[in-house]
Amino acid sequence: xxxxxxxxxxxxxxxxxxxxxxxxxxxxxxxxxxxxxxxxxxxxxxxxxxxxxxxxxxxxxxxxxxxxxxxxxxxxxxxxxxxxxxxxxxxxxxxxxxxxxxxxxxxxxxxxxxxxxxxxxxxxxxxxxxxxxxxxxxxxxxxxxxxxxxxxxxxxxxxxxxxxxxxxxxxxxxxxxxxxxxxxxxxxxxxxxxxxxxxxxxxxxxxxxx
Amino acid sequence: xxxxxxxxxxxxxxxxxxxxxxxxxxxxxxxxxxxxxxxxxxxxxxxxxxxxxxxxxxxxxxxxxxxxxxxxxxxxxxxxxxxxxxxxxxxxxxxxxxxxxxxxxxxxxxxxxxxxxxxxxxxxxxxxxxxxxxxxxxxxxxxxxxxxxxxxxxxxxxxxxxxxxxxxxxxxxxxxxxxxxxxxxxxxxxxxxxxxxxxxxxxxxxxxxxxxxxxxxxxxxxxxxxxxxxxxxxxxxxxxxxxxxxxxxxxxxxxxxxxx
Numbered sequence: 001x002x003x004x005x006x007x008x009x010x011x012x013x014x015x016x017x018x019x020x021x022x023x024x025x026x027x028x029x030x031x032x033x034x035x036x037x038x039x040x041x042x043x044x045x046x047x048x049x050x051x052x053x054x055x056x057x058x059x060x061x062x063x064x065x066x067x068x069x070x071x072x073x074x075x076x077x078x079x080x081x082x083x084x085x086x087x088x089x090x091x092x093x094x095x096x097x098x099x100x101x102x103x104x105x106x107x108x109x110x111x112x113x114x115x116x117x118x119x120x121x122x123x124x125x126x127x128x129x130x131x132x133x134x135x136x137x138x139x140x141x142x143x144x145x146x147x148x149x150x151x152x153x154x155x156x157x158x159x160x161x162x163x164x165x166x167x168x169x170x171x172x173x174x175x176x177x178x179x180x181x182x183x184x185x186x187x188x189x190x191x192x193x194x195x196x197x198x199x200x201x202x203x204x205x206x207x208x209x210x
Numbered sequence: 211x212x213x214x215x216x217x218x219x220x221x222x223x224x225x226x227x228x229x230x231x232x233x234x235x236x237x238x239x240x241x242x243x244x245x246x247x248x249x250x251x252x253x254x255x256x257x258x259x260x261x262x263x264x265x266x267x268x269x270x271x272x273x274x275x276x277x278x279x280x281x282x283x284x285x286x287x288x289x290x291x292x293x294x295x296x297x298x299x300x301x302x303x304x305x306x307x308x309x310x311x312x313x314x315x316x317x318x319x320x321x322x323x324x325x326x327x328x329x330x331x332x333x334x335x336x337x338x339x340x341x342x343x344x345x346x347x348x349x350x351x352x353x354x355x356x357x358x359x360x361x362x363x364x365x366x367x368x369x370x371x372x373x374x375x376x377x378x379x380x381x382x383x384x385x386x387x388x389x390x391x392x393x394x395x396x397x398x399x400x401x402x403x404x405x406x407x408x409x410x411x412x413x414x415x416x417x418x419x420x421x422x423x424x425x426x427x428x429x430x431x432x433x434x435x436x437x438x439x440x441x442x443x444x445x446x447x448x449x450x451x452x453x454x455x456x457x458x459x460x461x462x463x464x465x466x467x468x469x470x
Binding site: 110112113114115116117118119120121122123126130131134135 | 301304
């Protein structure tokens with residue numbers, strides 16, 4: 001197996017690029033969760049926000065990723081370092097699934113449960129943190145899962161602007177018409193995506209309310 | 211518990227109206243005094259305004275006209291969280307928190323109120339016994355219970371912080387006839403012991419006659435009449451007569467009450 005031979009020989013570089021890849025995906029997912037969950041709560045509780053929030057996230061999603069990386073390149077501070085830029089772009093893409101699933105999860109909580117909680121005298125934040133979020137958690141998590149899997153794939157394109165990651169191998173391989181090199185980037189990326197999908201899927205099942 | 215003349219009623223509706231934002235009027239001109247320790251049944255068909263009236267008491271809805279007083283104080287001026295915690299609330303769908311055990315469901319309000327663990331634990335045991343449940347049920351989740359058990363837990367939860375007022379919105383409506391009958395009997399026994407002020411919503415005349423100390427008949431967002439169950443079938447009000455006919459003629463409240 002030539003590819004694996006290559007990967008073994010260059011294992012240090014494979015590891016380095018994989019870590020860069022993970023860093024970009026991890027940080028951008030974290031940002032997407034920190035921004036997306038509050039936005040999802042906002043649009044679930046105040047329907048006026050529903051359209052602007054989800055609409056904007058939807059539009060961002062339609063921008064081709066290579067174009068988005070390009071658009072952001074001239075932005076000061078951001079453009080200085082490619083990984084900042086890549087993280088911002090990945091965050092923007094990850095927002096939609098997180099927002100949408102937070103919205104769906106909270107709206108999906110049994111109205112009788114919410115009414116009982118309100119009738120018992122729970123305050124808004126008690127209701128949110130003790131009832132709505134725990135019950136919506138598995139749905140929210142499945143949104144995060146989609147975001148992570150998509151990000152792992154998208155992050156390969158970040159190499160086009162010099163942000164590193166496993167895309168390095170792929171782009172180099174494309175330029176040199178070297179399938180081995182392409183696979184050396186694609187295989188670890190696929191493994192990352194599959195294991196994130198599997199791990200978060202397992203967590204999601206465990207958190208599912210009965 | 212003898213209500214004195216100077217004591218304010220537990221709940222009072224003063225010319226209360228409720229209109230939806232769209233303009234649909236669900237309730238109008240409601241005047242009603244509910245005395246301490248009585249079980250007032252709001253009887254009416256779907257859309258008669260009975261549930262609306264109930265939700266105005268704990269401010270789940272806000273009157274668009276008039277005032278609702280609880281313990282002599284207008285609800286509009288009271289702290290809504292305090293108000294709700296001082297009123298037990300039981301609904302047909304029970305609304306147990308599916309991710310909490312029975313114990314956590316029942317003890318949620320006491321816990322939020324900062325009760326010590328030991329006191330909470332004792333209270334849960336006491337409540338489960340009160341509503342006829344085995345103590346080992348405390349560690350189960352709602353989906354592991356039968357409909358009747360769930361409704362009992364709902365009642366226990368509403369009673370947790372020992373509220374003087376209990377609002378019950380068709381609590382036995384979704385149960386089979388046998389279970390409903392049993393829970394009604396237990397409700398009467400419990401009410402005799404606890405002497406709460408209960409407002410009970412139902413569309414079931416039998417249930418109303420059996421449980422109520424007074425029956426408030428509602429139709430089309432208006433209160434038609436308020437009568438003790440003994441007089442309800444004899445009052446001659448056309449709507450009350452229609453109800454009696456719908457539920458069969460032989461409905462003497464005295465025999466219906468049965469042994470309690």
